[in-house]
Amino acid sequence: xxxxxxxxxxxxxxxxxxxxxxxxxxxxxxxxxxxxxxxxxxxxxxxxxxxxxxxxxxxxxxxxxxxxxxxxxxxxxxxxxxxxxxxxxxxxxxxxxxxxxxxxxxxxxxxxxxxxxxxxxxxxxxxxxxxxxxxxxxxxxxxxxxxxxxxxxxxxxxxxxxxxxxxxxxxxxxxxxxxxxxxxxxxxxxxxxxxxxxxxxxxxxxxxxxxxxxxxxxxxxxxxxxxxxxxxxxxxxxxxxxxx
Ligand SMILES: C/C(=C\Cc1cc(O)c2ccccc2c1O)CCC[C@H](C)CCC[C@H](C)CCCC(C)C
Ligand SMILES: C[S@@+](CC[C@H](N)C(=O)[O-])C[C@H]1O[C@@H](n2cnc3c(N)ncnc32)[C@H](O)[C@@H]1O
Numbered sequence: 479x480x481x482x483x484x485x486x487x488x489x490x491x492x493x494x495x496x497x498x499x500x501x502x503x504x505x506x507x508x509x510x511x512x513x514x515x516x517x518x519x520x521x522x523x524x525x526x527x528x529x530x531x532x533x534x535x536x537x538x539x540x541x542x543x544x545x546x547x548x549x550x551x552x553x554x555x556x557x558x559x560x561x562x563x564x565x566x567x568x569x570x571x572x573x574x575x576x577x578x579x580x581x582x583x584x585x586x587x588x589x590x591x592x593x594x595x596x597x598x599x600x601x602x603x604x605x606x607x608x609x610x611x612x613x614x615x616x617x618x619x620x621x622x623x624x625x626x627x628x629x630x631x632x633x634x635x636x637x638x639x640x641x642x643x644x645x646x647x648x649x650x651x652x653x654x655x656x657x658x659x660x661x662x663x664x665x666x667x668x669x670x671x672x673x674x675x676x677x678x679x680x681x682x683x684x685x686x687x688x689x690x691x692x693x694x695x696x697x698x699x700x701x702x703x704x705x706x707x708x709x710x711x712x713x714x715x716x717x718x719x720x721x722x
Pocket of ligand 1 (some may be wrong): 516614617618644656657659660664676677679680711714715
């Protein structure tokens with residue numbers, strides 16, 4: 479395993495969910511409540527574009543891991559001698575992730591550790607991880623700059639972060655298609671689970687997000703030596719890859 483220094487990790491432990499407040503989702507606590515609420519139905523939405531980042535035996539952080547889709551894929555990639563840390567501030571999401579882990583028998587899944595924590599104040603030492611992945615996470619974090627600064631701090635020199643999310647397109651037609659898909663597909667499906675408000679938030683969160691160029695600029699500003707944003711799915715999605 480490549481994780482040389484063992485930090486003191488605040489391991490996940492279950493406790494009662496907080497109440498969801500159905501208003502525009504502005505602060506961290508409200509977002510935390512939102513993700514606790516969708517945890518029971520949230521699953522299998524992570525495409526595996528950024529798995530190549532993880533190497534056999536590596537020590538990888540899946541930031542904003544939710545119910546763990548990506549962490550499970552990463553565990554297969556780093557193998558039995560690697561380590562995956564899944565961090566999220568929603569205890570309900572982590573509870574689902576931990577239950578799913580218990581149902582899986584392959585030894586590589588034993589190497590996943592779930593940590594309840596804040597992307598804005600990571601509980602890891604400097605230069606700890608060989609790679610970081612973030613799936614649909616950065617857009618939901620209140621302070622994007624601080625989150626990128628924290629990722630930079632905990633990455634080893636020369637290592638990379640891969641941040642997959644919906645793309646805030648600069649092309650009006652792409653935005654129109656994206657919003658149509660959210661209104662006509664995503665929200666109606668979510669409504670059938672009683673989660674209409676939670677998924678309506680998607681549209682505003684993309685509007686308030688950064689464009690690919692803005693993400694590249696921010697990555698360089700916080701110290702990354704390279705930052706490149708790739709559009710995926712005709713510009714509906716995007717992946718920022720930054721090197722420390
Ligand atoms: C349900 C989807 C994504 C995960 C997700 C992300 C968020 O930020 C949330 C915030 C608040 C509540 C819930 C979520 C949340 O569930 C959307 C489905 C993703 C598809 C599996 C990926 C398919 C990509 C297509 C090429 C493009 C679809 C884009 C469209 C804008 C939905
Ligand atoms: C849309 S989910 C994505 C989950 C997972 N990465 C996936 O692809 O399925 C966003 C996750 O980010 C987490 N999150 C948002 N802000 C956070 C923060 N400041 N610290 C830790 N987790 C955060 C939420 O709890 C939620 O689980």
